[in-house]
Amino acid sequence: MTSKNIYILAIESSCDDTAAAVLLNDKLLSNVVATQDIHQKYGGVVPELASRAHQQNIVPVIHQAIDQANIDKKDITAIAFTRGPGLMGSLLVGTSFAKSLAMGLSVPLIEVNHMQAHILAHFIDEENYSKPEFPFLALTISGGHTQIVKVTDHFEMQVLGQAIDDAVGEAFDKSAKILGMPYPGGPLIDKYAQSGNPKAFKFTKPKVAGLDFSFSGLKTAVLYFIQKQVKENPKFIEENRDDICASIQYTIVEILMDKLKMAVKQTGINQIAIGGGVSANSGIRKTLKEAEKKYGWKTYVPKFEYTTDNAAMIGIVGYYKYLKGDFANLSITAQARYKI
Ligand code: KG4
Numbered sequence: 001m002t003s004k005n006i007y008i009l010a011i012e013s014s015c016d017d018t019a020a021a022v023l024l025n026d027k028l029l030s031n032v033v034a035t036q037d038i039h040q041k042y043g044g045v046v047p048e049l050a051s052r053a054h055q056q057n058i059v060p061v062i063h064q065a066i067d068q069a070n071i072d073k074k075d076i077t078a079i080a081f082t083r084g085p086g087l088m089g090s091l092l093v094g095t096s097f098a099k100s101l102a103m104g105l106s107v108p109l110i111e112v113n114h115m116q117a118h119i120l121a122h123f124i125d126e127e128n129y130s131k132p133e134f135p136f137l138a139l140t141i142s143g144g145h146t147q148i149v150k151v152t153d154h155f156e157m158q159v160l161g162q163a164i165d166d167a168v169g170e171a172f173d174k175s176a177k178i179l180g181m182p183y184p185g186g187p188l189i190d191k192y193a194q195s196g197n198p199k200a201f202k203f204t205k206p207k208v209a210g211l212d213f214s215f216s217g218l219k220t221a222v223l224y225f226i227q228k229q230v231k232e233n234p235k236f237i238e239e240n241r242d243d244i245c246a247s248i249q250y251t252i253v254e255i256l257m258d259k260l261k262m263a264v265k266q267t268g269i270n271q272i273a274i275g276g277g278v279s280a281n282s283g284i285r286k287t288l289k290e291a292e293k294k295y296g297w298k299t300y301v302p303k304f305e306y307t308t309d310n311a312a313m314i315g316i317v318g319y320y321k322y323l324k325g326d327f328a329n330l331s332i333t334a335q336a337r338y339k340i
């Protein structure tokens with residue numbers, strides 16, 4: 001470890017959250033997120049509106065992050081930004097801003113892979129939080145991705161399985177939309193599920209080979225089920241909301257757990273870390289805790305603020321890359337599809 005004080009300013013703009021954070025080495029000093037409510041009424045993220053909102057939010061969000069960290073712009077050692085994966089228009093706002101700021105302040109620029117950041121969020125220094133030890137398996141579950149990754153080092157990661165169609169967050173959000181809930185519906189399904197019976201309704205689990213995931217069938221199953229029930233009883237959704245949500249959430253958690261169990265068996269690794277927006281889900285958190293007792297796993301669940309998109313996780317990757325001297329050229333461009 002270095003004795004130097006490294007201040008990383010991190011910028012995240014890959015989807016619909018404009019975020020900035022400041023880290024001092026591996027410790028978080030500030031973490032600011034501006035969520036874009038504009039998408040709610042459209043039932044999903046509208047890329048054009050997202051990039052416009054990023055442009056409006058980015059300057060105030062960065063100022064706030066610097067102010068809250070109680071530092072001066074000239075203290076910044078390096079600037080880390082999300083290069084991809086994500087929506088091109090959204091990524092371009094953060095990328096261009098990071099490049100100009102790095103140039104203006106004459107500090108190094110560090111590019112970060114968003115999915116790698118969801119995994120390395122576990123390495124932000126926190127009191128009473130032990131970091132995962134290598135090797136471990138990471139389950140990254142978000143609105144855009146579902147992956148099981150074998151992590152052997154901070155930057156040595158191998159994707160063992162992933163979604164072949166919808167991501168798990170989409171399964172939550174699209175099911176919620178069928179139930180008439182606003183976007184993003186994942187947190188609402190979670191909320192209502194807590195007072196419902198998870199075994200009230202049964203949805204079939206998809207059969208997908210190996211460690212890959214499929215969630216589009218579940219969304220269709222929910223749609224047909226709801227259409228059929230509503231035809232018989234127009235009040236079916238309002239009368240059964242909690243049970244429907246609990247049953248959908250139960251099925252999704254089962255699908256994730258089945259693949260995790262398979263991955264543990266295949267690799268012999270029983271340390272599991274989760275990341276991404278869906279790791280905020282109470283069902284998956286509870287089931288993972290139970291798995292510690294049931295299967296002898298060691299599980300790592302991030303602090304709530306590091307689950308959905310944030311810049312703190314971009315900053316911790318920035319810090320590790322800074323230590324390696326892994327800097328980006330100022331001619332770097334955003335990359336919508338960017339593998340781990
Ligand atoms: O990581 P994230 O903020 O953005 C992406 O990179 O996609 O993840 C957003 C996703 C959305 O689909 C949202 O519905 C889901 O995470 N989500 C949840 C919960 N909180 C957020 N899904 C289920 N239960 C939650 N508590």
Ligand code: ZN
Pocket residue numbers: 114118142143276277308309
């Ligand atoms: Zn994300």
